[in-house]
Amino acid sequence: MRGVARGARRLKSRFGAGLEPFSLITLEYFEIEGRELVSIRRAEILKSFFNLATTPDVVAIMEYLVQLVIDFAPPQQPEEKLFRMVRACFAAAIAEPALISHITLYYELWMLKLSGFLPDFKTCGRCQHKLIPSAMPVYLNFEGILRCKGCKNESFQVMNGDLYKLIRWMPVKPPLEWSNMCEKLSEHARSDLIRINRSLITRALEKEPRGRTAHASGI
Ligand SMILES: [Zn+2]
Structure with a gap:
């Protein structure tokens, strides 16, 4: 409203x-x-959630999160699932402010999922075979499409296995539990996820999200 x-x-x-x-x-x-x-x-x-805003960096991230709602959610329509997700993520950030950048990644993935812009991470985008996290490497291209080993071509890059598993956990894990798993990810895999999310969000909105820079710099 x-x-x-x-x-x-x-x-x-x-x-x-x-x-x-x-x-x-x-x-x-x-x-x-x-x-x-x-x-x-x-x-x-x-x-x-105002007391969460302890530093300018945290305020910038919170503004970015709110801006995503404005950009993704159609105006004047109740979005019960989105509302619950936003509330849970802000509550998680109050409980563990140090994890706010991981919570942001979770929030972005959910925002993409709820608006129908999250690619199918369960099946190969070409042969439609089920992708099993522990069985074989998964490949991703710049459009966020996943393929199995047999279907990949030179535009696909192998995806970090831990990162792939983490994304697969997103729909069933609450924000804090997922963020603690994200904390264990290598720095390199986390920056991959920041890049994947940013590219999916930019494609979905057909523009760079506002306030993105603050999040991209991390805290
Ligand atoms: Zn395939």
Whole structure:
């Protein structure tokens, strides 16, 4: 939703801290016919993630995460799964702020999955055979398509086995558990994942995501 909250900037605003960034709130609003912006009547804070924003780097990452929602989610449509994912990831980041860059990778993968832009990591993109993480190497091209050993050509590169397994775990692991697994990944494999996500997101949005640089530099 996009809306206006009259008087929100006043010192004694009736909205209190309800409209601070990164807050989980209940919102009361009304729509005015012909206007794109709703009029916000009341905002009550349920949980603030604001205290997570301890350093400018963390704020930049959080802004990037929120921007992804704005870019990916169609306006004015309830997205229950997306909402739960975002809430779980922010809660995980509060619990383990040191893991926020790994949580970001998990968040990006989920954002791609929920919007239908995550490639099928389970089957070869050519022969459709099931790819089994422990059985043989998996190959990836710059478009994010996976192939088995028999189907790869020179545009495909072998994917780090641990990274492949980690991506396969994403749909079934909660954010903190997955991020702890991600922590064990080699630096090299993690930077591969940053690159894969960025390229998939850029293809999905048909533009560079806003705030991407802050995340790319890492913390
Ligand atoms: Zn194949």
